[in-house]
Amino acid sequence: MRIGIIGLGSMGQMLVKSFCKSEAIQPENVLVFNRTQAKADKLQAEYGVTVAATAQALCEQAELIFLCTKPLDVLPVLRGLSVAADKHIVSVAAGVSIADVETVHAGPVSKVIPTVTSSELHGVSLLTNSGKVSAEQREHLLTLLSAIGTVQVVTDAEIETATILSSSAPGLIAGILDSFAQAAVRKTPELGIEAARSILVETMLGTALLLKNEQLGFDQLIERVATKGGITEEGLRVLDKTLPGGFDELFAMTSSKHAALKELVQKQVGEHSDEKE
Numbered sequence: 347m348r349i350g351i352i353g354l355g356s357m358g359q360m361l362v363k364s365f366c367k368s369e370a371i372q373p374e375n376v377l378v379f380n381r382t383q384a385k386a387d388k389l390q391a392e393y394g395v396t397v398a399a400t401a402q403a404l405c406e407q408a409e410l411i412f413l414c415t416k417p418l419d420v421l422p423v424l425r426g427l428s429v430a431a432d433k434h435i436v437s438v439a440a441g442v443s444i445a446d447v448e449t450v451h452a453g454p455v456s457k458v459i460p461t462v463t464s465s466e467l468h469g470v471s472l473l474t475n476s477g478k479v480s481a482e483q484r485e486h487l488l489t490l491l492s493a494i495g496t497v498q499v500v501t502d503a504e505i506e507t508a509t510i511l512s513s514s515a516p517g518l519i520a521g522i523l524d525s526f527a528q529a530a531v532r533k534t535p536e537l538g539i540e541a542a543r544s545i546l547v548e549t550m551l552g553t554a555l556l557l558k559n560e561q562l563g564f565d566q567l568i569e570r571v572a573t574k575g576g577i578t579e580e581g582l583r584v585l586d587k588t589l590p591g592g593f594d595e596l597f598a599m600t601s602s603k604h605a606a607l608k609e610l611v612q613k614q615v616g617e618h619s620d621e622k623e
């Protein structure tokens with residue numbers, strides 16, 4: 347089965363690279379298209395995927411089509427295409443719902459929120475399907491996504507918060523680590539930012555492996571590290587005071603941004619239904 351990927355920015359490129367790296371699909375069965383062709387040509391040279399002449403040609407040749415443009419480009423791009431009703435469309439855009447895509451495509455639609463960490467074949471892809479997705483189409487998508495990480499099936503009520511935990515988190519964690527490293531260097535300049543950064547990256551990797559391989563709860567790991575009456579306890583007290591408020595604000599602000607995006611997408615849906623009348 348051939349798959350097509352439209353939009354080769356961060357997510358589109360990640361999917362091409364990860365699917366090829368994991369051998370989830372043969373490169374010759376991957377069709378790509380991007381507005382700026384140079385990105386597509388580069389992927390063809392590196393991975394042996396096929397560059398489609400147009401997005402329309404891609405939709406005619408692929409059975410499963412990933413739309414990886416920015417949220418406000420999804421519906422306009424789809425409206426410019428004629429896609430057969432048996433093709434399975436997967437939108438990866440935050441803020442664009444399956445129902446939004448269904449205002450343009452009469453056939454099966456899934457929404458997937460991938461993550462940059464899948465290029466290391468780790469991380470969580472979030473998945474929701476419409477009722478029109480057949481068991482075979484769902485299985486095919488699950489097989490592809492499982493090859494590049496873990497799949498978490500989510501409801502509409504869960505997807506936005508889960509997006510922050512799975513897909514925004516690599517960027518947020520990098521931000522947290524940067525702040526941690528900068529504070530270390532403010533305290534002890536002679537350590538240097540590069541040493542602080544590399545200590546943290548190795549420590550984070552080890553921490554993730556420990557939590558996963560020993561199936562430790564966060565509280566169990568804390569207990570192992572924080573010697574009673576010792577130094578780490580003091581650090582944890584500070585975190586308990588400062589972090590909950592910060593994370594509550596983070597979820598409030600990202601939720602507002604999701605709402606604003608959804609409103610803009612609804613406008614696009616409304617404008618089109620006006621045109622139809």
Ligand SMILES: NC(=O)c1ccc[n+]([C@@H]2O[C@H](COP(=O)([O-])OP(=O)(O)OC[C@H]3O[C@@H](n4cnc5c(N)ncnc54)[C@H](O)[C@@H]3O)[C@@H](O)[C@H]2O)c1
Nearest residue numbers: 353354355356357380381414415416417438439440460513
């Ligand atoms: N970056 C992430 O970690 C991430 C994670 C999950 C979901 N997403 C979602 O993925 C989507 C893409 O995000 P991104 O970070 O890759 O953005 P990006 O800006 O890096 O990529 C968008 C790509 O779409 C291309 N494009 C725009 N219009 C096009 C058209 N008409 N035809 C073909 N290609 C076109 C652009 O040239 C660009 O390469 C967004 O909707 C976002 O919500 C992103």
